[in-house]
Amino acid sequence: MKNILILGGTGIIGKPTVFEALKEGYSVxxxxxxxxxxxxxxxxxxxxxxxxxxxxxxxxxxLNKKNDKWDAVFEIYNLGENDGKELYECFKxxxxxxxxxxxxxxxxRSVPSAAPIKSNHPLAKKGTMGGYAEHKLxxxxxxxxxTDVNYTILRPYHVxxxxxxxxxxxxxxxxxxxxQRIKDGETLELCDGGNVEFNFIHPTDIARMVLKAAxxxxxxxxAYNAVNPKKIVAREYFELIGDMLGEEVxxxxxxxxxxxxxxxxxxxxxxxxxxxxxxxxxxxxxxxGISLETAIRDxxxxxxxxxxxxxxxPVHKRMTLLPRPKKIxxxxxxx
Numbered sequence: 001m002k003n004i005l006i007l008g009g010t011g012i013i014g015k016p017t018v019f020e021a022l023k024e025g026y027s028v029x030x031x032x033x034x035x036x037x038x039x040x041x042x043x044x045x046x047x048x049x050x051x052x053x054x055x056x057x058x059x060x061x062x063l064n065k066k067n068d069k070w071d072a073v074f075e076i077y078n079l080g081e082n083d084g085k086e087l088y089e090c091f092k093x094x095x096x097x098x099x100x101x102x103x104x105x106x107x108x109r110s111v112p113s114a115a116p117i118k119s120n121h122p123l124a125k126k127g128t129m130g131g132y133a134e135h136k137l138x139x140x141x142x143x144x145x146x147t148d149v150n151y152t153i154l155r156p157y158h159v160x161x162x163x164x165x166x167x168x169x170x171x172x173x174x175x176x177x178x179x180q181r182i183k184d185g186e187t188l189e190l191c192d193g194g195n196v197e198f199n200f201i202h203p204t205d206i207a208r209m210v211l212k213a214a215x216x217x218x219x220x221x222x223a224y225n226a227v228n229p230k231k232i233v234a235r236e237y238f239e240l241i242g243d244m245l246g247e248e249v250x251x252x253x254x255x256x257x258x259x260x261x262x263x264x265x266x267x268x269x270x271x272x273x274x275x276x277x278x279x280x281x282x283x284x285x286x287x288x289g290i291s292l293e294t295a296i297r298d299x300x301x302x303x304x305x306x307x308x309x310x311x312x313x314p315v316h317k318r319m320t321l322l323p324r325p326k327k328i329x330x331x332x333x334x335x
Contacts, residue, residue: 003027003067004214005095007060007087008076009045010036012163013101017074017207018043024211029067031060050077061090072214074099079318080135084142088149097150097220099210102140104157104225104275105133105268112330116199116276119155119225130268131321140223152213153223157273158200160295162302165315166241169196169234170259173266174315176308179300182238182247191270193253194235198273199227202295205288209280218283225275228288241296257332265320271331 004021008014009030018039021028029044030036039045048059073095075087084100091098106129108122123137143151158168165174169191172178181188188194206226213219235251242249260267281287310316 001025001027002071002214003029003069004072004074005029005031005063005067005070005091006074006076007031007078009043010034010039011076012159012161013076013203013206014074015039015163016161016204017210020204020207020211026071026211029063031063057086057090060086064090064094068094070095072097072099072210074210076101078139081138081142084139088142088146092146092149095149097152097214099152099154099213100139100143101206102136102153102155102223103133104155104227104273105129106137106140106155109271109328110330113272116229116274117225118276119223119279127323128326130325131323132318133268133325134323135321144221147221150217150220152219152221154206154209154226155223155275156201156206156226157275158198159203159206160200160292160299161203162298164203164295164299165304165313166296166299168198168200168232168237169194169269170264170266171254172238173269173319174313176304176310176313178241179245179303182242182245182249185247185250187250187252188238189254190234190238190251191254191256191259194233194238194251196234196270196272198232198234198269199229199275200232200292200295201227201288202290202298205290209284209286209288212286213284216284222279222283224280224284225277226280226288227275227277228290228292229275229277230292231274232292237292237296240293241300244296244300260327260332263324265316265324268325271328 004026006014010032031046033049035045050056108124166178167173167175171189239249
């Protein structure tokens with residue numbers, strides 16, 4: 001039986017990976033800060049908080065004593081170089097294939113791109129794309145310095161499914177109150193009136209990418225865009241949420257320049273974010289295809305209830321990490 005270790009195995013991406021791996025006949029071990037009673041009993045759940053760094057490393061590395069070879073290790077919530085080093089040191093000798101999550105925000109956006117961005121597009125220069133992307137760049141550069149392990153980097157954009165918060169552009173990125181705002185008839189203030197193009201991906205499609213790529217030499221030491229290539233317009237995304245709620249969505253324009261000048265985070269999501277996945281089809285034989293309608297429905301079915309402090313939401317913490325990204329001149333020239 002093949003085996004997989006999923007770090008972050010009870011989260012938005014990890015949980016569907018567990019179920020997809022079980023369907024593929026894997027023995028599954030997860031590492032997470034809290035147990036999940038909804039996972040099948042055959043899943044080996046290891047509970048340890050990543051914030052307790054020494055204990056986390058000791059626990060995770062200790063898994064090799066029980067399992068001297070992993071067919072796949074999937075690290076979901078890594079952020080910077082230190083996380084990469086930790087994973088490498090633990091599994092360089094025991095993992096057949098390591099998968100890490102990065103982001104499409106690592107690309108150089110200093111000039112406009114007329115076509116969807118390919119995975120071999122130049123990466124951003126240090127100090128240009130803000131705190132979150134900077135950490136992911138550090139992570140990628142660390143892995144790219146390693147030639148003695150089989151790793152694959154996945155770069156998703158706007159992961160949306162069960163457990164995800166809705167909202168894709170300022171001023172409503174991952175807004176815990178978004179469904180209620182729409183029900184209450186509140187006017188949403190969106191960058192460029194919501195006329196921002198982007199791709200998204202359902203977390204189950206990420207899981208399928210990992211499992212289809214696992215053990216495939218074509219994917220070793222490569223990075224891939226992880227998106228459904230169908231173009232989405234942000235305004236239509238919000239209107240679709242309204243349709244599912246049976247409510248009209250009211251939208252007014254928030255000028256792009258104001259969003260960047262206010263420096264409240266999430267400015268990079270004002271960029272057009274369309275990505276090429278032709279190499280995913282070629283090397284993995286797969287194209288993410290779960291629809292936006294399914295993704296929004298899954299999110300709404302599991303939406304958090306009650307008051308949520310935005311500052312405590314993990315995705316907000318990451319996307320608002322300092323420093324802020326540098327201004328992108330061409331973006332403002334189009335206004």
